[in-house]
Amino acid sequence: MNRLLQCLLAVFFCSPAIAAEPLPSWNDSPSRKAIVDFVERVANQDSPDHVAASQRIATFDNDGTLWSEQPVYFQLSFAIDRVKSMASENPQWISTEPFKSAIAGDIQGVMASGKEGLVQIFAASHANMTADEFSDSVRHWLETAKHPQTGKRYHEMVYQPMLELLEYLRENDFKTFIVSGGGVDFMRVFAEQTYGIPPEQVVGSSVAAKFEMVEGVPTIVKLAQNPFVDDKEGKPVAIYQHIGRRPLLAGGNSDGDLQMLQYTTIPRDQADTTPRLGLIVHHTDAEREWAYDRESHIGKLNEAWSQANQRGWVVVDMKRDWKQIHPVRK
Amino acid sequence: MNRLLQCLLAVFFCSPAIAAEPLPSWNDSPSRKAIVDFVERVANQDSPDHVAASQRIATFDNDGTLWSEQPVYFQLSFAIDRVKSMASENPQWISTEPFKSAIAGDIQGVMASGKEGLVQIFAASHANMTADEFSDSVRHWLETAKHPQTGKRYHEMVYQPMLELLEYLRENDFKTFIVSGGGVDFMRVFAEQTYGIPPEQVVGSSVAAKFEMVEGVPTIVKLAQNPFVDDKEGKPVAIYQHIGRRPLLAGGNSDGDLQMLQYTTIPRDQADTTPRLGLIVHHTDAEREWAYDRESHIGKLNEAWSQANQRGWVVVDMKRDWKQIHPVRK
Ligand SMILES: [Ca+2]
Ligand SMILES: [Ca+2]
Structure with a gap:
């Protein structure tokens, strides 16, 4: 198969690999x-x-x-950004903590909501969606979000x-x-x-996940259970x-x-x-x-x-x- | 490093690997x-x-x-054999189902105890012990037990x-x-x-497991929880x-x-x-x-x-x- 090619490549790359510090x-x-x-x-x-x-x-x-x-775990930045981007579909959030603070980009406010608030933020941004929806949202965030202090992609x-x-x-x-x-x-x-x-x-x-067939398509759904x-x-x-x-x-x-x-x-x-x-x-x-x-x-x-x-x-x-x-x- | 050796070995073994059907x-x-x-x-x-x-x-x-x-999943054979070998330390088993049947090697009797009975057999043979104790018991069983019909090792x-x-x-x-x-x-x-x-x-x-230091030694214990x-x-x-x-x-x-x-x-x-x-x-x-x-x-x-x-x-x-x-x- 490809083994011959692999061998040749391996030999080809041998010397530099040995030489590099x-x-x-x-x-x-x-x-x-x-x-x-x-x-x-x-x-x-x-x-x-x-x-x-x-x-x-x-x-x-x-x-x-x-x-x-x-200044905070990057995944929390993702969660807050995700809540922001979901705000228009969840109008009740605008007046309810910890979502209110998250939408305002007020991390201190989110933190002030304590562990329960964080659980709500994570549940909203990480669960009750398909595995594919979740990974798409992370991928999009990595491509667009910037760290507040360095301006770099995370x-x-x-x-x-x-x-x-x-x-x-x-x-x-x-x-x-x-x-x-x-x-x-x-x-x-x-x-x-x-x-x-x-x-x-x-x-x-x-978190826990479940498998189901959705209109004939095998689907994994992330659940807000058994963390x-x-x-x-x-x-x-x-x-x-x-x-x-x-x-x-x-x-x-x-x-x-x-x-x-x-x-x-x-x-x-x-x-x-x-x-x-x-x-x-x-x-x-x-x-x-x-x-x-x-x-x-x-x-x-x-x-x-x-x-x-x-x-x-x-x-x-x-x-x-x-x-x-x-x-x-x- | 060993890369050169790897390359040489790879080249050496190339032809036979390609030739084999x-x-x-x-x-x-x-x-x-x-x-x-x-x-x-x-x-x-x-x-x-x-x-x-x-x-x-x-x-x-x-x-x-x-x-x-x-005739039964091999892991059930292991569990029953394990219960047998633990019987002397658990004298109450001799008069209690499903252990009584297990000790007698009566698989039908064990099966007759239903799902609850099987859970007891598995808990006794698979949980509330350290990870090392468990893997040692499996290793010992594989080296000694024989399939009842073929006489082969499992x-x-x-x-x-x-x-x-x-x-x-x-x-x-x-x-x-x-x-x-x-x-x-x-x-x-x-x-x-x-x-x-x-x-x-x-x-x-x-099943769930927990970590603990036991007399200064890091230890994983298998629990009869969260299957x-x-x-x-x-x-x-x-x-x-x-x-x-x-x-x-x-x-x-x-x-x-x-x-x-x-x-x-x-x-x-x-x-x-x-x-x-x-x-x-x-x-x-x-x-x-x-x-x-x-x-x-x-x-x-x-x-x-x-x-x-x-x-x-x-x-x-x-x-x-x-x-x-x-x-x-x-
Ligand atoms: Ca760390
Ligand atoms: Ca099978």
Whole structure:
């Protein structure tokens, strides 16, 4: 079949792939060295710590780890924009909170409506519609919406060094997954094109769905039921349920990733000597991005940071370790 | 890295791979021809119906499609054997149904306890234990238990022609998944070694799980809560939730696969002209395996069979189409 072509292409591309230095947007720091050392240690055939390719599972949080998350989670911006665009079909919203604030673009007002208000905003923008309607709305939003402070498209606010890390891991036969508190259906719209991570390797928060034949057409409908929150203890559970094996490497940026980092890196017993890597992206760059950690309302990094030293997790200092934050627009 | 080695190996193995005829255990029948024609149509670079490799998703039911399912689903045999082995720790079972029947190896007695009885058997053998305890128990069972009629190990009762189909699809850059009513944690124990399907590509029925640190060790515990049944309407929902895109090919053997076959093959609108293949394994071989369909309690094939002609699904006749059923023991 195409195998011959594949072989020829593989040979053709061999030399440049060997020559290229990995992680070009990373400074030559201890963080970079720890990552490269780890990957070589598990991937090199001759290493005493070599790990079979099938076991090379890497899981990454998304918000604050692969893309920015300030001033609010991007998915909340989507939800609010979506409510705005649905306002004309829902005239009652104009006088009812939290919709009133959402339509006015008043994020503080939406936040003031508390958890219940947020649930209403998410239900209105994420459920009781077909899967196709939802993904179309996300796609449209990504193509049109701009971040209020940078003016960039939201999917342009991914981290260039993390894109390189994903690619470097895949070159070394890692299978890369997203395991994020973000909505799985939301992330799947852009994860393949943006991160090179196909839909089936995106794990996230979800709501129930149902199947029905609508005028002879098979249809999936998203329901406002049985929410699963892929955060904190939910992350190792989701990894178990969806991936079915323990990662070799996990990366996050907040206390929401604590249990995933523990699940990944803590040895199960004395015999469990396979090397594992935990990685925390620390937001330290107020100039090029944002700086926040222990006291932040979004992406709070406190307990996980405190455990990092004891657990041997690599804490990436964005300001010090990264030459570049977001990709340069072509 | 290993890329150079990969290239050399790829070149080395090129010629034999091209030369080998696919599906050697399949007779040269219309079913085989339909499969090969379809795969060439979507995989050949020059075909007008060429489909990008990333879209080549194939989903297969397990019981009755990839391995046998008579006289009872193999997972029920596991559950009953498991109850037996736990009987000494649960002395009250000896006088209580359905456990009494299970311990006596009386499957009819267990079945007579109805759905409630089965739920008790499954809860006792599948929940309230750690994930590792459960997978160890499945592994032990596979290594020791024998099918009551064939005397084979259960995982030896897979279908050789389907193993070849999985392999043929993967050679053509399909990503192969199991989407089965069987328990996901049960199937994952053997799916990689038996079918070449890694845990993350196994989708099945499940129960809730929780994460906890037990004496400093990260632990997943299976709970007898929130069962998800990956059957009938549950299959397209599970495909949506877990895989996140529509398969190009789906294979099943019973009415439990009807909605998966519909979801996979029915065009969404006029513009939806991508070729899709639906495949039904029809159990027609009472001599080499079992023969059953419209009236069977296990693997009932009625409505899906009735729709096959109209929908263009390939109905594989095991007796006529397969040279061999189970692999020859080495
Ligand atoms: Ca995060
Ligand atoms: Ca079946």
